[in-house]
Amino acid sequence: MELDIPEILKIQRNRHPLLFIDKIIDIIPGKSATAIKTYSYNEWFFPPHFEDDPNVPGFIQLESLVQTFIMTFLSIDGNEGNKTNFLKINNAVFKRKIVPGDVTTIYAELESFKRGLAKGKARSEVNGEQACSAEFLVSLPAILDTFKPK
Amino acid sequence: MSTLDKYRKVFKECFQYDGDVDALEYQSIEEWDSVAHMQLMAELEDEFKVEMDIDDIIDFSSFKEGIKILSKYDVEIA
Numbered sequence: 038m039e040l041d042i043p044e045i046l047k048i049q050r051n052r053h054p055l056l057f058i059d060k061i062i063d064i065i066p067g068k069s070a071t072a073i074k075t076y077s078y079n080e081w082f083f084p085p086h087f088e089d090d091p092n093v094p095g096f097i098q099l100e101s102l103v104q105t106f107i108m109t110f111l112s113i114d115g116n117e118g119n120k121t122n123f124l125k126i127n128n129a130v131f132k133r134k135i136v137p138g139d140v141t142t143i144y145a146e147l148e149s150f151k152r153g154l155a156k157g158k159a160r161s162e163v164n165g166e167q168a169c170s171a172e173f174l175v176s177l178p179a180i181l182d183t184f185k186p187k
Numbered sequence: 188m189s190t191l192d193k194y195r196k197v198f199k200e201c202f203q204y205d206g207d208v209d210a211l212e213y214q215s216i217e218e219w220d221s222v223a224h225m226q227l228m229a230e231l232e233d234e235f236k237v238e239m240d241i242d243d244i245i246d247f248s249s250f251k252e253g254i255k256i257l258s259k260y261d262v263e264i265a
Contacts (some may be wrong), residue, residue, distance in 0.1 A: 110204045124222055152244065154225045176222055184228075184241065185221045186213040 038064050039174030040108075048106065048121060053071075055083050056110075057101035058143065066112040071143045072105040076136035093135040098169040099126065101157035102143055106173050109147035110155045116177065121124045124154075125174035133168040135161075141168060190216040190235075194257075194264045195236050198250060201227045235262045 040061035041050070051057070058072040076093055077081075085092040107121050135141060145159035153176055160170035190194075198208040202218035217228075222248055228252040230243050231237075231253070239247075247253050254264040 148230070151229055152225045154222070154229070176225075179223060181221060184225060184244045186224060187247055 040064060045108070048117045048120065049107055051063065051104055054117070055100070056104070057097060058104050061105075061108060062142075064108060064112055066109070066114075068109065069102055070105050070108040070112070072101070072108070072143040072145070073140060074101050074143065076137055080108055080137075081084075083137055089126060091137055093139075095115060095129075095131055095169075098131065098135060098161065099129060099171055100140065102145065102161060102171055103173055103175065105143040106145040106147070106159045107175060109145055109157065110150045110177070113150075119177050119179050121155075122176045122178060123173070124176050127172040127174075128185045129169070129171040131169050133163060133166050135163060135168055139163045152184045153177040153179070189255065190262065190264045193234055194231075194254070197230045201230050209250055213247075215249075232258070235260070237262060 042059065042179060044166045045061060047056060050067045053116040058074050061070055061071055078091065082094055082097060083127055086094050111117055111119060141161045143159055145157060147155060147157040148154045150183045155177065158170065158172045161168040177179065196246050197203065198211065200215065202223060204216060204218055211219060213224060226240060228247065232239060235257060239256070239260070243256045247256055257264055
């Protein structure tokens with residue numbers, strides 16, 4: 038199943054200039070998602086990062102991974118449009134600089150989603166070369182809060 | 188390792204806490220917040236191969252209360 042921008046916007050709440058996925062090319066709700074993000078020099082962060090060596094800041098690379106990751110569980114019936122909170126990031130690795138003109142493919146896997154806590158990982162590639170990878174713990178407060186001890 | 192030792196180990200690892208876990212209650216330490224609570228429940232379920240009901244997750248308000256709750260799932264912590 039593919040999702041375009043209007044469909045992505047229905048499922049998750051990130052918006053321009055902080056939306057870092059362009060298209061979902063494959064998604065299995067509750068299991069995995071694959072996204073595409075194309076970086077044009079028109080991106081707001083290239084001129085300041087850096088004038089003489091434009092490349093995608095690490096925090097934006099990670100954000101694109103986690104935005105793909107949250108699609109794996111926000112696409113489950115009933116979760117669409119909910120707020121999420123970024124709780125933990127582990128083992129972030131950056132292997133390749135991403136520069137204007139690069140197209141990244143981001144692969145995300147949901148390892149568990151229980152009581153509003155989602156654990157999983159994502160990695161990005163450019164032309165088959167690994168760019169960035171990390172493991173995530175993200176909460177969905179609307180569900181998590183219903184399980185809090187009183 | 189006894190079930191009590193395993194139970195204590197899950198608490199210590201989940202909260203990264205070196206103190207006496209036997210006296211812990213929900214939110215009695217900064218580390219046992221609502222997010223860590225869900226991680227604790229998941230770790231205990233994995234360790235003791237059970238799946239707790241929502242009411243038991245909500246009632247799991249302390250180390251000691253947890254021992255009573257797990258006994259409902261035939262897990263004897265001793």
